[in-house]
Amino acid sequence: MDLYTKLSSCVEELSSTFASRMTQYEEELKNATSEASHKTISSLSRDFIEFKGLVWKTLSSLKAQMELLVLGLDRHEMASRSKILLLHGLSEDKGADSLASVLSIASKNLEMASVTAKDITSCHRLGSNTSKPRPILIRFESRIVRNEVWRSKTKLKGSGLTLSEFLTKPRHEIFVNARKRFGLHKCWTSDGKIIIQISANTRKKIESAGEYRELVAQFPVAESSAIPPKPVPEKRFRRTVK
Numbered sequence: 001m002d003l004y005t006k007l008s009s010c011v012e013e014l015s016s017t018f019a020s021r022m023t024q025y026e027e028e029l030k031n032a033t034s035e036a037s038h039k040t041i042s043s044l045s046r047d048f049i050e051f052k053g054l055v056w057k058t059l060s061s062l063k064a065q066m067e068l069l070v071l072g073l074d075r076h077e078m079a080s081r082s083k084i085l086l087l088h089g090l091s092e093d094k095g096a097d098s099l100a101s102v103l104s105i106a107s108k109n110l111e112m113a114s115v116t117a118k119d120i121t122s123c124h125r126l127g128s129n130t131s132k133p134r135p136i137l138i139r140f141e142s143r144i145v146r147n148e149v150w151r152s153k154t155k156l157k158g159s160g161l162t163l164s165e166f167l168t169k170p171r172h173e174i175f176v177n178a179r180k181r182f183g184l185h186k187c188w189t190s191d192g193k194i195i196i197q198i199s200a201n202t203r204k205k206i207e208s209a210g211e212y213r214e215l216v217a218q219f220p221v222a223e224s225s226a227i228p229p230k231p232v233p234e235k236r237f238r239r240t241v242k
Contacts, residue, residue, distance in 0.1 A: 010065065014058055021051055070170075071208050077168050078192040078207075083146050084166040086126065087136040089159075098136050099123040109159055110152040119145045137166065165189045174212050181216065 028044060090101060102123055106115040122139035140146040153163040167175060167189065175194050179187045186197040194212075196204045198219055206212055 010062070014062075018055070067208065067210050071210075074168050074170055074208070078171065081166040081168070082192070083121075083140045083143055085138050085140070085146060085150060086164045086166050087138060087161065088133075088164060089161040090133055090136060092125065092133040098125060102136060102138055105156075105161065106149065109161065110149065110155050112149065112152060115145060115149065135164075165192060167192065170209060171207065174206070174209060178212065 087102060087105070090105070099117060099120060102120070103115065103117065107113045119141050120138060121141050122137065124137055125134040126137045127134050140149070150163065150165075156162060171189075171192065171194065175187065175189060178194055178196050182196050182198070188195055190205075193205050193207045196206070196215065198204060198215075204215055206215060
C-alpha cells in the first residue's frame with residue numbers, strides 16, 4: 001500500500017470516527033436538561049476533554065503524514081532534475097547560442113574538451129527576461145557526464161561563473177535560509193540534498209523543512225555565528241605628582 005492510499009484510508013477512518021462521536025455528543029446534549037444531574041454533566045465534560053485530546057492528536061498525525069506525502073512528491077521532482085545543472089553569471093548577449101557558450105566554458109574553464117553537444121539534451125535560459133543575466137539550464141544525456149562537470153565546478157573560481165544544482169522551490173528556500181543562519185561557506189548541496197557543516201566534527205544532511213526546523217532547534221546558535229567578546233582595554237591611571 002502506497003503513502004497516498006494509507007493517508008486516504010486514515011482520513012476516511014477518522015472522518016467516520018469523528019462523525020460518530022459528534023452525533024453521540026449531540027444526542028447526549030439534547031437529552032441533558034437544566035435539571036440534569038451533576039454526574040451527567042461531569043461525565044459529558046470528561047468525554048469532551050478526551051475527545052478534544054483525540055482531535056489534536058489526530059491533526060498532529062495528519063500533519064506529519066502530509067509532510068511525508070509532500071516530501072515524497074518533492075523527491076520525485078528532484079529525481080527528474082538529477083541530470084540538470086544551472087550555470088550562473090554568463091552575460092546574456094542577444095542572439096548568443098547558449099549551447100555553444102556552455103561547450104566553450106566546459107572546454108576552456110573546466111578543461112573538459114570531451115564534453116560535446118551529444119552529451120547535452122537541452123540547453124536554454126531559465127525564466128523571463130530580467131535586468132540580470134538569467135541562469136542557463138543544462139540537461140545532460142547521462143548522470144555520469146553531469147557529475148563529472150559538477151565535480152569540476154571549483155575550476156570556475158575567479159571567472160564570475162558558478163554552477164549549481166537545480167533544486168526544487170522548497171529545497172532552494174531551505175538552502176537560502178541555511179546559508180543565512182549557518183554561514184555562506186558552511187552550506188552546499190549534493191545530489192539534491194542540503195549539507196550543513198555545523199562544526200568541525202558535525203555535518204548534517206537534510207532535504208525537508210521539518211528536518212531544517214529540527215536542526216535549528218538542536219543547534220540554536222551556529223558555531224560560525226558565535227562572535228567572541230571584544231577584549232576590554234586595560235585601564236591605565238596616571239599618577240599625579242605633587
